[in-house]
Amino acid sequence: MRRIDVIGIGFGIFAAGGIIYLILQYAGLDSISAGIWSQALLVGGLVGWLLTYLFRVLTKNMTLAEQMRNYEDAVLQKRLEEMSPEELEKLQAEVEQEKRQSAGN
Structure with a gap:
């Protein structure tokens, strides 16, 4: 302003x-x-x-917080788009392993 x-x-x-x-x-x-x-x-x-x-x-429904969330989402989306299929599979395997570990606790 x-x-x-x-x-x-x-x-x-x-x-x-x-x-x-x-x-x-x-x-x-x-x-x-x-x-x-x-x-x-x-x-x-x-x-x-x-x-x-x-x-x-x-x-946390303020303009700055929303801009930061949008920026972080855009950066993550861009990184995912730049990953090779092998890297995506490895990342998905890691996420599923963490899900199983957290569900087991």
């Missing part, structure tokens, strides 16, 4: 708070109540966003 994007998002949140405040005043709340409710809504939104971010971190 670029610096200008962060500034734009910050300005947008600031403007949203002002708009919510004006809407609440128009709806009949006095200025103090409208200010409290607009702050409560903005803080609630921030906490909600933070919870979704923490959920993505804990489930």
Whole structure:
């Protein structure tokens, strides 16, 4: 994310708070109540966003983690494509031997 994007998002949140405040005043709340409710809504939104971010971190469903998985899968696929049939048979035999050993334990 670029610096200008962060500034734009910050300005947008600031403007949203002002708009919510004006809407609440128009709806009949006095200025103090409208200010409290607009702050409560903005803080609630921030906490909600933070919870979704923490959920993505804990489930490793973030962009960087996905890019790393895709890269690792692509590297492994390329290595498998470059292997000769004899190397593939040897690798398959090793995998099956490990499966039998882990099933025996």
